[in-house]
Amino acid sequence: MSEPSAVQTPQAFSPRIFSGIQPSGGLTLGNYLGALKRFAEKQDEGTQTIYCLVDMHAITVWQDPAKLRQQTREGAAAFIASGVDPARSILFNQSQVSAHAELAWIFNCVARLGWMNRMTQFKDKAGKNAEAASLGLYAYPALMAADIMAYHATHVPVGEDQKQHLELTRDIAIKFNHDYGVEFFPIVEPMIEGAATRVMSLRDGTKKMSKSDPSDQSRINLTDDADAIATKIRKAKTDAEPLPDTLDGLKDRPEARNLVNIYAALAGMSAAEVIVENAGSLFGTFKPKLAELAVSVMAPITTEMNRLMQDPAEIDRILGAGADRAEAIARPILDQVYDITGMIRSRR
Numbered sequence: 001m002s003e004p005s006a007v008q009t010p011q012a013f014s015p016r017i018f019s020g021i022q023p024s025g026g027l028t029l030g031n032y033l034g035a036l037k038r039f040a041e042k043q044d045e046g047t048q049t050i051y052c053l054v055d056m057h058a059i060t061v062w063q064d065p066a067k068l069r070q071q072t073r074e075g076a077a078a079f080i081a082s083g084v085d086p087a088r089s090i091l092f093n094q095s096q097v098s099a100h101a102e103l104a105w106i107f108n109c110v111a112r113l114g115w116m117n118r119m120t121q122f123k124d125k126a127g128k129n130a131e132a133a134s135l136g137l138y139a140y141p142a143l144m145a146a147d148i149m150a151y152h153a154t155h156v157p158v159g160e161d162q163k164q165h166l167e168l169t170r171d172i173a174i175k176f177n178h179d180y181g182v183e184f185f186p187i188v189e190p191m192i193e194g195a196a197t198r199v200m201s202l203r204d205g206t207k208k209m210s211k212s213d214p215s216d217q218s219r220i221n222l223t224d225d226a227d228a229i230a231t232k233i234r235k236a237k238t239d240a241e242p243l244p245d246t247l248d249g250l251k252d253r254p255e256a257r258n259l260v261n262i263y264a265a266l267a268g269m270s271a272a273e274v275i276v277e278n279a280g281s282l283f284g285t286f287k288p289k290l291a292e293l294a295v296s297v298m299a300p301i302t303t304e305m306n307r308l309m310q311d312p313a314e315i316d317r318i319l320g321a322g323a324d325r326a327e328a329i330a331r332p333i334l335d336q337v338y339d340i341t342g343m344i345r346s347r348r
């Protein structure tokens with residue numbers, strides 16, 4: 001029986017990327033620009049990439065079972081249509097790899113209530129009636145830490161809204177390593193990069209674009225057709241001023257800034273370059289240009305998603321094969337965690 005001191009504790013971790021998306025509703029342009037598009041880029045840069053539809057996170061608020069299944073498949077289709085290749089990346093749904101839930105329990109015993117109480121996303125999601133929120137919603141960030149640490153992932157591409165959760169992941173890893181006197185878990189690096197780390201609502205430039213916003217006009221869904229995309233952009237809230245000639249000129253214009261950011265991310269430019277190219281333009285000119293760009297980028301993705309959704313059995317097969325590969329990485333790591341924490345494992 002190995003004692004904690006006998007456990008192999010790698011000092012250096014080879015780079016490995018992990019990220020996840022909740023299948024808790026239709027995906028938006030925010031998910032695409034802040035996450036999916038970058039997931040495909042990371043894969044193409046050659047680091048090992050592991051991507052997950054976090055269905056167990058989704059049920060921290062109630063989900064209709066049939067819809068959850070549909071949304072998980074649609075999420076998988078969105079990954080693939082955005083350029084994530086299930087042969088080169090590992091793509092799976094969380095509940096098929098039980099290491100996530102198992103490690104989450106251990107992390108529940110590492111994380112402190114005081115840390116959880118500071119999570120702004122819990123406060124936002126629980127709303128005024130926090131007493132009625134599920135225990136799972138409260139413990140959500142410990143499961144997220146487990147998602148990442150079950151693979152010894154070192155880098156996590158996400159949008160800005162996940163920053164605090166990744167800081168908590170680091171805190172959990174540091175405390176686990178410290179409490180057990182090991183260098184077992186890597187201290188993860190968030191990758192919050194690019195022009196669209198926080199895509200805002202089309203109706204209110206101070207609110208995040210979100211699948212849970214009651215107004216469908218506030219977001220572009222990955223399932224929207226070309227007409228819907230163009231109409232939503234045309235109707236997006238803006239001001240009457242022309243675009244300025246420096247980024248500074250957008251400081252107090254959140255809606256204008258948002259459209260410039262979206263344009264930049266879709267075109268693969270920086271926001272500053274978009275400003276240089278469009279200085280002096282009125283929204284009557286800029287919006288149709290943005291709509292045309294958005295349709296040209298998004299329409300092929302929507303078409304490919306629809307094609308993939310014709311064959312749900314094939315999507316399930318891809319998720320199952322991905323889960324097998326994920327399990328092969330996570331299980332030995334979890335076995336070591338059990339050794340470190342002093343659990344007897346005599347059935348192996």
Ligand code: TYM
Pocket residue numbers: 018019020021022023030031032033034035054057143144147148156157158159160161162165196197198199200208209210
């Ligand atoms: P979720 O499902 O809310 O969002 C998935 C990804 O999309 C990004 N995103 C955005 N980026 C820019 N602008 C927006 N308006 C926007 N809306 C969403 C999110 O930042 C995220 O990267 N807790 C996570 C899921 C998760 C996870 C993980 C992520 C579970 N385990 C482990 C990374 C690693 C979440 O709810 O994301």
